Amino acid sequence: MKDKVLAYWRGLKDQEQRLLLVAGGVFVIFVLYMGVVKPLQDGIKNAQKELQQQTELLAWVQESVVKLKASTPKQAQSNQSLSQVVNSTRGRYNINIAKMQPSDNALRLTIDSVEFNRLVSWIDELVSRHGVKIESLDLAQDSQPGYVRVSRLVLEN
Numbered sequence: 001m002k003d004k005v006l007a008y009w010r011g012l013k014d015q016e017q018r019l020l021l022v023a024g025g026v027f028v029i030f031v032l033y034m035g036v037v038k039p040l041q042d043g044i045k046n047a048q049k050e051l052q053q054q055t056e057l058l059a060w061v062q063e064s065v066v067k068l069k070a071s072t073p074k075q076a077q078s079n080q081s082l083s084q085v086v087n088s089t090r091g092r093y094n095i096n097i098a099k100m101q102p103s104d105n106a107l108r109l110t111i112d113s114v115e116f117n118r119l120v121s122w123i124d125e126l127v128s129r130h131g132v133k134i135e136s137l138d139l140a141q142d143s144q145p146g147y148v149r150v151s152r153l154v155l156e157n
Helices: 002-011 014-070 082-093 116-130
Strands: 097-103 106-115 133-141 147-156
Touching: 014 116, 014 133, 082 097, 082 106, 082 116, 082 147, 106 116, 116 133, 116 147
Parallel strands: none
Antiparallel strands: 097 106, 106 147, 133 147
8 A cells, every 4th residue: 555655646747746745835834724713713712701700790799798788677577586597498599508506696598509590589588578587698609500509507586
């Protein structure tokens, strides 16, 4: 096979050999560009887009947390205890509480993984309908997009 290729190559005119060398060079450059450079550029663009989206999400989450902390509680509409209010409302939002520690007029909660929008809606109901005050809220991003882990949520009457 190698001998046939060399014999064919030698049978070509000098001008044809140069043309094939140039065409081969252009082909190698094209393959390198399409196989290496282009995917790297696309990956960089996608990473920048993802970073922008995550930055916007973080800003929105921080803004929502500030709004929740700053909201003034209304008078409670029922005579239920804080733990009763939490237990009666969490089911509607699929909030799975991992740990609940009552103390005096406060209730400390730990929530493993919850969709952020559900958490905000649940906290909004607690604050606006039941007069609960958010004393502190510590959360971290979960491995699933749009989900958070609440390491500490302290509620007060």
